[in-house]
Every structure is written in C-alpha cells, then in structure tokens.
Amino acid sequence: MNSAPAGTDIGTGCPVAEGRVPLYGPEFTANPARVYERLREQGQTALVELAPGVPATLVVGYDAALEVLRDPGEFPRDGRRWAATVPEDCPVLPVMSYRPNCLMTDGAEHARLRGVITESLARVDPNKVRAHVEATADMLINQFAQRGSADLLTEYAVALPLWVFTFLHGCPRDVGERMVTGMRDIVDMRDPERANEQLTAALLELIALKRREPAQDMASWMMEHPAQLTDEEILHQLFLMLGAGTEPEANLIANALRLLLSDYRFAGYVAGGSMRIEDALDEVLWTDPPVANLSASYPVRDVVVAGRRLPADQPVVISYAAANTDPGFGVEHRSGNRAHLAWGAGPHACPVQGQARMVASIAIEKLLDRLPDLTLAVPVEDLPWRESPFLRALAGLPVTFTPVRAVETAPPTAPMPVVPGADRPIAPLPAATGKRWMHTIIRWWRGQ
Ligand code: HEM
Structure with a gap:
C-alpha cells in the first residue's frame, strides 16, 4: 500500500463520467451477483453509490479485501468526519454512523472493548448453549408443527438467535420476552417505534439488574x-452483539435452508445426514454470505489500493459477497474450505465464528429432523429478498410440510441462571433516549 500524492488520480477515470453503480434498487436486490460481476470490470475496487448521492468505494477483490481489513492504520473505522458531510436523513447513516463499540474503534480502545466481549464469551459453557439451542428449536417448531405451513424466516430463523441472545446474557424471562417481541416487531415493522422503545427499555433494565444482582x-x-x-x-456493546449476533445468524440459517430446500446438489440431505448441512453452510458462507457488504473504513488521507486512489474521508466498504466469488481467487472446492471472508478478517474478524456456526447447524438439523418433508411453498425464484446494501437477507421463507405433533421440551429459558430478586422492582432507568436515536436503531436493525 502506498499513498498517492495529492491531486494524482491513478484511478480508472472520473467517477462521474464512469457512473457509479448503485447498491440499491430492484436490480441489485434481485441479483446482486450480476452487479458484482459488472463491478469487477473496474478491477479489485469499484465506484459505487450506497444510496442516492452517497459515493463509496466497494472492495470486490479477495486480495484487496484482505489488504484493507488487515491495515487498520490506513483504514480506520471512525467515520465521524465523513458523517458530518452527509445529510442527517442519509439512509445509510444509521448503520454507518459512529458508535463507541468495538466494531467502530481501533487500536487500544478497540482492544479494550473487544477484550471485554471475547473474554466474557470464553466463559460461556458450549454444552449449555447447545442444550439451550436444541430446546429453543423444539419450542419454536412446536408453535407451527401442527399447522403444516410456516414462514421459517420470522417464525424460526429470526426468533431462534434472539432467544440465544437472551439466554447468553441471563435475561430474566419477562425481560427476555420483551426483548424478543421488541426485536421481532422491529424486524417486521410492527409499530417499530414503540417496539424499539420496548427493546431499549429491556436492555437498560437488563443492565440495571445485572449491576444490582450480578450472575453467571x-x-x-x-x-x-x-x-x-x-x-x-x-x-453499546450489548446493542452491537444483538445486531451483529442475531441478524447475520438468522440470515445464515435462512439462506442455508433455502439452499437445502431448492438446490439439487443438496437433495437427499436427510439420507446424507449432517454432512449435507455443513456443506450447505459452507456454500452459503462462500456465495451468499449473511453480511454481504460492510466493514466501512474511512482513510484519513488518499490511499492507493490495487491501482486506484481512494480519497480521504470517503467510505471504503468491503464486499464479502464479491470478494468470496472473485474469479481471480479461484476456489474449486467450497465444501470444507473455510478460506472465505464471511466472518471478516484482521483485527475486527468475528469473534464468535465457531459458536455462530454451531448454532446454525443445530437449528437446521433439528428442523429437518422434525419436519423431514419440508418443501418451499413458492418457487425459489419467487422468494422475496430484503432491500439492503449491507445484508443478503430473505424477506420470507414460506414452507409446507406434513403436520406433526408437538414434542415435550424443557422451556428454553430453563437453563438460564435464576437471578435472585428478578421479581423485585428494578432501579430507575437512565433518561429516555431521543426519537431520532430510536429511529436510527430501527433502521440499523433493518440494514437500511
Ligand atoms: C452467521 C453469523 C455471523 C456472521 C456471518 C458474522 C459476521 C461478522 C463479520 C463479517 C464481522 C466483521 C465486521 C467488520 O470487520 O466490520 C463480524 C464482527 C463481529 N461479530 Fe459477527 N457474525 C456472526 C455472528 C455473530 C454472533 C452470534 C455474535 C455475538 C454473539 C457476533 C459478534 C460480532 C462482533 C462483536 C463483531 C465485531 C468484532 C470487532 O470489531 O472486533 N457475530 N461478524
């Protein structure tokens, strides 16, 4: 990496003349892979618009993505100077605006915040998580098992990681339930402002409770x-974990189920056992990674990457989806090959890759076990996708199956530590957050 002298444009030409490729609109939503193909014609990096009038560089090459992700010195995460230049209602601000969390800090501050997350995660007993995921999966499947049809996105893939979050953080049942309903209503846009107030209040309640009554x-x-x-x-860290931990997890589960239910290469998954599920997870992580384009950084001076000068203070976004399918990288066998970038790379790489994969694997196995004749209710081409420059996320996954009986299961909250005094009134909440912030969280969550 080298810095270009000011005023030297060694890029492929004038951005305006070239026209920036939009990462929004029906064409991108319907077939992002085709858009990435076009972007590759520009080289390892490409000029895009994240939203109308919001220019950015999208890193579409595998090598260039690694180069940027591994160099936080040239590519810091703090985008406050950039954010000050865009209108307040810029639709990508909610996802990209600065928050003091480990994703958006660098150096010593990043190490401090990440250390808190990784060291706390290291204390989690994986056997308890496994048991909890199985119980939660059974509980959710029970809710639609006798109906013969379901939307596996909202009723399963989205709901399950939310329950895992409440379990990991020791939410008392009522707080957990409010968190789950609040988050579900936000995703489904059911009175999202009220839902968001409910979620924020629940998180603040959790903090107050744990300050007063710490538990395991x-x-x-x-x-x-x-x-x-x-x-x-x-x-801020809880909110990051909730956003980073539940939405991509839901997308991994849903995208892998879509593949298993529609792609001939994965037909016979029942006979093939769990190996098919692992193959499907690998395939999704390579070709339809849940986090498609993210990890914005903001160079503080012009920097040259793969022959293009990237201007200071303009977002550089990593396309995990494009980098993974970079023909120059030439992956022949995806199954069992974990060299993809779906978990990020460098100092901000996802700290829970193994656990996140395990949760998805158990969730899918449980579902296929209980409902072995699952079938998509619509042709795969008709499945709706959410409009987002950041996520590769289905908007629905309707299925049909032969109705089955509900099974006995331990309540999914049972393995949670019982917090003494959880039924007592809790400390007053910190001052209510403003409406704009609420709105911001709603849009952040929806990946808009
Ligand atoms: C399938 C599920 C998941 C996927 C695909 C995924 C993907 C990613 C990616 C690509 C990054 C890098 C972001 C960047 O460099 O800007 C990341 C970071 C992160 N992920 Fe995950 N993630 C998943 C699940 C989870 C879960 C379950 C949690 C928490 C329980 C989590 C917590 C985090 C955190 C805290 C970071 C920021 C790390 C840092 O900045 O140092 N992720 N994840």
Whole structure:
C-alpha cells in the first residue's frame, strides 16, 4: 500500500463520467451477483453509490479485501468526519454512523472493548448453549408443527438467535420476552417505534439488574471485566452483539435452508445426514454470505489500493459477497474450505465464528429432523429478498410440510441462571433516549 500524492488520480477515470453503480434498487436486490460481476470490470475496487448521492468505494477483490481489513492504520473505522458531510436523513447513516463499540474503534480502545466481549464469551459453557439451542428449536417448531405451513424466516430463523441472545446474557424471562417481541416487531415493522422503545427499555433494565444482582452470564461478566465499562459502554456493546449476533445468524440459517430446500446438489440431505448441512453452510458462507457488504473504513488521507486512489474521508466498504466469488481467487472446492471472508478478517474478524456456526447447524438439523418433508411453498425464484446494501437477507421463507405433533421440551429459558430478586422492582432507568436515536436503531436493525 502506498499513498498517492495529492491531486494524482491513478484511478480508472472520473467517477462521474464512469457512473457509479448503485447498491440499491430492484436490480441489485434481485441479483446482486450480476452487479458484482459488472463491478469487477473496474478491477479489485469499484465506484459505487450506497444510496442516492452517497459515493463509496466497494472492495470486490479477495486480495484487496484482505489488504484493507488487515491495515487498520490506513483504514480506520471512525467515520465521524465523513458523517458530518452527509445529510442527517442519509439512509445509510444509521448503520454507518459512529458508535463507541468495538466494531467502530481501533487500536487500544478497540482492544479494550473487544477484550471485554471475547473474554466474557470464553466463559460461556458450549454444552449449555447447545442444550439451550436444541430446546429453543423444539419450542419454536412446536408453535407451527401442527399447522403444516410456516414462514421459517420470522417464525424460526429470526426468533431462534434472539432467544440465544437472551439466554447468553441471563435475561430474566419477562425481560427476555420483551426483548424478543421488541426485536421481532422491529424486524417486521410492527409499530417499530414503540417496539424499539420496548427493546431499549429491556436492555437498560437488563443492565440495571445485572449491576444490582450480578450472575453467571455474559452481561454480568462484561460488567465485572477489569476494563470497567460504563453503563453506556455496556449498552453499546450489548446493542452491537444483538445486531451483529442475531441478524447475520438468522440470515445464515435462512439462506442455508433455502439452499437445502431448492438446490439439487443438496437433495437427499436427510439420507446424507449432517454432512449435507455443513456443506450447505459452507456454500452459503462462500456465495451468499449473511453480511454481504460492510466493514466501512474511512482513510484519513488518499490511499492507493490495487491501482486506484481512494480519497480521504470517503467510505471504503468491503464486499464479502464479491470478494468470496472473485474469479481471480479461484476456489474449486467450497465444501470444507473455510478460506472465505464471511466472518471478516484482521483485527475486527468475528469473534464468535465457531459458536455462530454451531448454532446454525443445530437449528437446521433439528428442523429437518422434525419436519423431514419440508418443501418451499413458492418457487425459489419467487422468494422475496430484503432491500439492503449491507445484508443478503430473505424477506420470507414460506414452507409446507406434513403436520406433526408437538414434542415435550424443557422451556428454553430453563437453563438460564435464576437471578435472585428478578421479581423485585428494578432501579430507575437512565433518561429516555431521543426519537431520532430510536429511529436510527430501527433502521440499523433493518440494514437500511
Ligand atoms: C452467521 C453469523 C455471523 C456472521 C456471518 C458474522 C459476521 C461478522 C463479520 C463479517 C464481522 C466483521 C465486521 C467488520 O470487520 O466490520 C463480524 C464482527 C463481529 N461479530 Fe459477527 N457474525 C456472526 C455472528 C455473530 C454472533 C452470534 C455474535 C455475538 C454473539 C457476533 C459478534 C460480532 C462482533 C462483536 C463483531 C465485531 C468484532 C470487532 O470489531 O472486533 N457475530 N461478524
């Protein structure tokens, strides 16, 4: 990597004349792979618009993606200078605007915040997580098993990671339920402002509760960590974990189910056992990664990558989806090959790759076990996708199956530690957050 002298344009030409390719609109939503193909004609990096009038560089080459991700010195995550130049209602601001969380900080501050998350995660017992995921999967399947049809996206793929989050953080049942309903209503746009108030209040309640009554769970471990995070810092990390942990997980489950139910290469998954599921997860992580384009960084001076000068203070976004399918990288066998970038790379790489994969694998196995004749209710080409420059996310996954009986299952909240005094009134909540922030969270969550 080298810095270009100011005023030297060694790019492929004038951005305006070339025309920036939009990462929005029906064409991108319907077939992002075709758009990435076009972008590759520009080289390892390409000029795009994240939203109308919002220019960015999209890194579409595998090597260039690694180069950027591994160089936080040239590509810092703090986008405040850029954010100050875009209108307040810029539709990508909610996802990209700065928050003091580990995803958007660098250096010592990043290490401090990430350490709190990774060291607390390391204390989680994987056997308990496994048991909890199985119980939750059974509980969710019970809710539609006798109906013979379901939307596996909202009723399963989205719901399950939310329950896992509440379990990991030791949410008392009522707080967990409010969090899950709040988050579900936000995703489904059911009175999202009220839903968001409910979610934020539940997170703040959780923090107040754990300060007062620490227990053996992630939220308490994060608070007792020697880094001594403030309540506000804890709120930001919890919110990051909720957004980073539940939405991509839901998309991994849903995208893999879509593949298993529609692609002839995965036909016979029942006979093939769990190997088919692992293959499908690998395939999705390579070709339809849940986080498609993200990890924005903002060079503080012009920087040259793969022959193009990237201007200071303009977002550089990594296309995991395009980098993974870069023909120059030439992957012949995807199954069992984990060299993809679906989990990111460099200092911000996803800290829970193994656990996240395990959750998806159990969720899918359980579903296929209980409903072996699952069938898509519509042709695969008719499945709706959500409009988002950032996520590769279905908007629905309708299926039919032969109705089956509900099974006995331990309530999914059972393995959660019982928090003494959870039924007592809790400390007053911090001052209510403003409406704009609420709105921001709603859009952040929806990947808009
Ligand atoms: C299928 C599921 C998941 C996928 C595909 C995924 C993907 C990613 C990616 C691509 C990044 C890098 C972002 C960047 O460089 O800007 C990342 C970071 C992160 N992920 Fe995940 N993730 C998943 C699940 C989870 C879960 C379950 C959690 C938490 C329980 C989680 C927590 C995080 C955190 C905290 C970071 C930021 C790390 C840092 O900045 O140092 N992720 N994830």
